[in-house]
Amino acid sequence: MIKKTLFCGVLMMASMVGYAHTEAQDDIALQMYTLRNVGDVDTQFAMARKAGFSQVELVGDHHLDLPTMQKMLKKYQLNVIASHVQLSDLESDREKIVAFNKGIGNSHLVVPWIEANERPTTKQGWIDYAMRLDRMGETLRNEGMSLSYHNHNFEMKKYDDMTALDLIMKYTHQNNLSLELDVAWAARGGQDPGSIITRYSGRIYAIHAKDNAAIGIRDDEMNFTPAGEGLLEWRSIINAGRRSGVEWYIVEHDAPKDPWAIITTSRHNLKEMLQKQP
Template sequence: MFSKRLIPSCLLAVMALTSFSSAATEVENEIALQMYTLRNVGSAKDQFEMAHKAGFKNIEIVGTHDLSAGKMKALLTSNDLHITSAHVQLSALENQYQQTVDFNKAVGNNTLIVPWIKPEDRPDNQQGWIKYAQRLNALGARLRKDGMQLGYHNHNFEMKKYDGVTALEIIMDHSSKDNLKLEMDAAWVSRGGQDPVRFLKQYSGRIYAIHAKDNAGIGVRDDEMNFAPLGEGLLDWNSILPAAKASGVKWFIIEHDAPKDPWQIITTSHNNLRADLTKLAR
């Protein structure tokens, strides 16, 4: 005979399972995939289909992927994908401003991220970085008038200090919090000898997204630029993720710069990130 005493425990188990499932669904709306990771996977159609197959609901695009706005919208719709943001070179933003804004609005995106500075264009002193910050700030103000948000994505070279202050801090401190957000790449911050958690605390409320990838040790994944799937490398995600949540980070964007097996990289990172964020959400 079924014991009545088992009913409460069964209900608790069901409630716990439901709560876990709800949390997992909720965190999926915080996870995205940077499509640069899949740049060597066939056509744009193949890449968008792989993102969908891997369970992603959100993606960060790179430029236009050589697609018209209409064709990209069709791929987004057929793969049930939403754009969180787009990486767009500063030169394109400045020299093809209206074209860039129009394309992104047409595909449903309102956040543009400056992803990279060519070595020959990088400032080499504090005043140079201040001028660069002012340049970004002016562009961000213009974009805001057009209903768009500008962000900046770091690598390791912004961790270099000038008179005791990193270039990234110079950029952030000489621009408006409204005109420029930060998309912090935790792996590159660490490679530059800085602590991602410090930046998350220092610029709380201003870090729009984290690029969620991991660093491997020297001699490990040398043929993949020593990057690893999130949770399988050297970074302390048990500290980074709670700090990111406390800082108000909106998106956790999975990326890998040189994956030998893109499917394995994105699915492993996705599973690990979803599990970690789900634990925080419970």
């Protein structure tokens, strides 16, 4: 009887481990920026849900007030896992932004971009910018929120022996800032995405999952293509992601001609690749 009970317990634990692994493979979200040119916000959320997404990353508040956004998310049964917000907006209007995001059940904010005229051009400039991120991350953490930084290619520029991204990560505390790594942009900056993930193991909140096409392919879409259909080595990216504790793989495309085809293909490819990797 005791042996039978122990055996059943082992089986139950094994099934729970297997279940957890399956669930982890479904950690795929959609960055709503991809659908910005698809009708109104209602139409965009409807498309996201129809494509099979239940997790989304917002771009600010999408020009909706809190009650309307709450209603919209409930209508399409969408959960917000993060929202893109400019650092300058956080510095000038943090309380309002935090209240809005807490109101929709989101606790994670991401700084997505630095305007060209505000972008640091020196090593010290990047250190100063990192310290701004660190201060904001600490403030948000004390308010029950967390902060990430999303890269493009310009953060891959080296200053002495360190990239701007390395400077950001070095001069911020791991409790105050994590990284939302856009692997396609990182590769365009001449860096290996898998190596970045490994280097900052434990600090990668999410991966923006899109691929780079060769010149001559999708030239009218900034040469971006769904994950798994381009030049990136996804086996190493996913393996590094698993080891590093990446929480989300977020489908995104900067300039999709056919958003429906992009998001459905991307989700399908990602799901298959995540399931294949141990």
